[in-house]
Amino acid sequence: MTRPPPEPAPRTAPRRRDARATRARLLASAGEVFAQHGFRDANLRQICAHARANLGAVRYYFGGKQALYREAFFAAYREVFAGEPMPRLADDDDPAAALSTWMRWFLRMLLIRRAAHPYLSRLLARELAQPSEVLDEIVALVVAPARDELERVVAALIDADARSREVEEKTHLVIFLCLQFEMAQPVLERLGVPRSRTPEAVDALAGRLLRFALAGLRA
């Protein structure tokens, strides 16, 4: 029914009718529009127009609006995280240094790399407000592994069993300590809090958060 993603490598020179390119444009446009307006308010005509594709292309390539949304979400996610995968922490000797590494990486993802994909975060915020099946996959694919990784660091830091309630809770505190800058941005904006955008500012912010988190964890 729906066309599968075309062959990975184009054998010939770019064709005038390039299915791969059309599909990609559609995906990019969809990510943008869905992020801006939400699933329901986004309309396919706009997405297609912006992608210089015909309305029918959605059905042809993806099968429908819902499927397009899902693909767009994962495509955006992949592009953002593929460039800089989560650092492995267990190898690191010093738990405090490991925590620092993780937090800096996470904040960099949230605050800087989003410039490359300004809509991934908004897609996520929308999923939080109205979870669809996509959120299940995202949590299982991204959040849970990150949590598990960080959990080991926290356990080492406070010298407790990685499976204990305390470690679990404190791990989540650290994650959301960072994540708030993403999730609560509309509120922070209205409170007049400027967003750190430059690598230097983000690094400084990470440093302050790290101090806060370290003290809290050890308390």
Place this chain on the structure above:
Amino acid sequence: MTRPPPEPAPRTAPRRRDARATRARLLASAGEVFAQHGFRDANLRQICAHARANLGAVRYYFGGKQALYREAFFAAYREVFAGEPMPRLADDDDPAAALSTWMRWFLRMLLIRRAAHPYLSRLLARELAQPSEVLDEIVALVVAPARDELERVVAALIDADARSREVEEKTHLVIFLCLQFEMAQPVLERLGVPRSRTPEAVDALAGRLLRFALAGLRA
């Protein structure tokens, strides 16, 4: 055009055609349905049916869907916070005790009183994902005053100017440390984190968060 809220006190015995009651039912139903489906996906026919009111009643009482949404949001907000207003903190001598009071109150609002209005939090989450004019009002009306109040406590706690960058940032950290249990609930749920529901559990949680926050603030 739209009927104003009826007289505060009903002079006579409840009438068979009771405008006040109809309006209230509509408001309650709207809050529920908007929270469950979001502004766009909620439909007036469903809201009206659930409120045992006619479709035309929406226009009659509120003027339209958007206006109904706004009214429903504020009605829910008022009901949740009216019962237990934010504690005044400046009066308290010990900053640590003041922080404790504030955090306990805040968490109680988020985790317990929401049982009375299970949909206020979801309405808020939706506003975060897709801010409308309503979010401006909510921030100005609720979040900003709470922030200002807490800011004084934090300033006293770390012995700094209440208007300094440091105080501002740390205040936000504390707020969102609590707020995450509200905002990130869909994620926490999928991670298998149970929600504290009983007053005792919430109090215990508040205690742990307080330890974390105090240590972090003083770091």
Place this chain on the structure above:
DNA sequence: CCCGAAGTCAAACGCCCGTATGACTCGTCC
């Protein structure tokens, strides 16, 4: 050169839903 498949396109179908309308039915007051 032709044929079939892959891709594109315009047009239309059909549904959902917010809004609008006008008639009907109560309660109340003169």
Place this chain on the structure above:
DNA sequence: GGACGAGTCATACGGGCGTTTGACTTCGGG
């Protein structure tokens, strides 16, 4: 008890949008 206004109701209008269809165009291979 008649009339007026508040409240209720069924019905219809109109637009937006996802989906579907079928014909047209381009390309590669026999």
